[in-house]
Amino acid sequence: MSVFDHLEFSHHEQIVFCHDSESGLHAIIAIHNTTLGSGAGGLRMWNYDSFDAAVTDALRLSKGMSYKSAVAGLACGGGKAVIIADPHISGEKREKLLRAFGKYVQSLGGRYWVAEDVGISVDDIKIIMEESDYAFGLPDGSGDPSPFTALGVFEGIKAAVKFQLGYDTLEGIKVAVQGLGHVGSYLCGHLHEAGAKLIVTDINQDALNRIASDYGATVVEPDAIYAQDVDVYAPCALGATINDATLLQLKATIIAGAANNQLKTMKHGDILHNKGILYAPDYVINAGGMINASGDIYGIYSREEATQKTLALYHTLMDIFTESHRSNRPTYIVADEIAETKLRGQQSESVAGD
């Protein structure tokens, strides 16, 4: 099967297979769409089970970045890269891999911009930057994306509560937060301050203790989070948590959280719609980090502008909810359609976000 026949191939503009004998580099850079700007997205280092699994990840995730940036109104396209290697490789071998990869990024002349992702640290990106000018989302640039992602999710929850329940406030609203890592813990802070009641879970006991003590959150076992009697389920840990098993348990009428790829399959998005459960499309509600990091690509980072654009996710989501209701179509389909319209270089009629 050629890559053009791959299930995840979706009119990608360019796929670069990178090989370097000296370092042993095997990597893939997938540039999905640059209509709106450079293909931007993280680099993963992972011991993939197969070459196909690596291709799948690069193709799927680069398309996701195109859609995320398009709906957020950013002048960025979609890209993603994977290095096929054990993420625990260290020392000279790791440095050689990263340098060889950095030379490939440089050779693309800014068509692809690299950032951290699974298996890649800030220190790794610093090595890549010695070989390439095209890295973003760095501590001495836009900084930690998580507070911005959390702020966007908080705004998305407010929009969903207004749309679904008709409330202008989160006072007394019950939110089940799954995952108290970088994003989840900032999100709990915002929710607590807004008067929401928190039910939380994590597999990390320290994180649980901290959030329970700081915000008076009720702690439940990881498997018990879905069945909680809450208004909002906020997935901030894993993907694919909306699936056949969890749909039977969910009591929340709103799903709004930071995790990527929340729907196990598109079918689950359709079921949510038919059940009247309001789903905030993941790549729309979690765009705050990318909004913030995009300033590094533009070369004019402004924290104030990043904050304003992240706050605007409230309106972007409200427009998606409204159009979903008007046309009786699932929110994930409405969001995809907005992204695809923008990627064709056309103005979307149904949503703001510019």
Ligand code: NAD
């Ligand atoms: P993180 O690794 O800091 O936090 C994830 C948390 O989930 C950890 O505390 C972990 O212990 C917990 N966890 C893992 N398995 C669990 C389980 N079975 N049940 C409950 N908790 C579990 O990650 P993060 O940066 O906070 O990101 C959270 C999610 O949001 C991820 O899916 C990520 O891809 C997505 N996301 C993050 C950002 C960002 O700016 N960090 C941006 C967009 C999307």
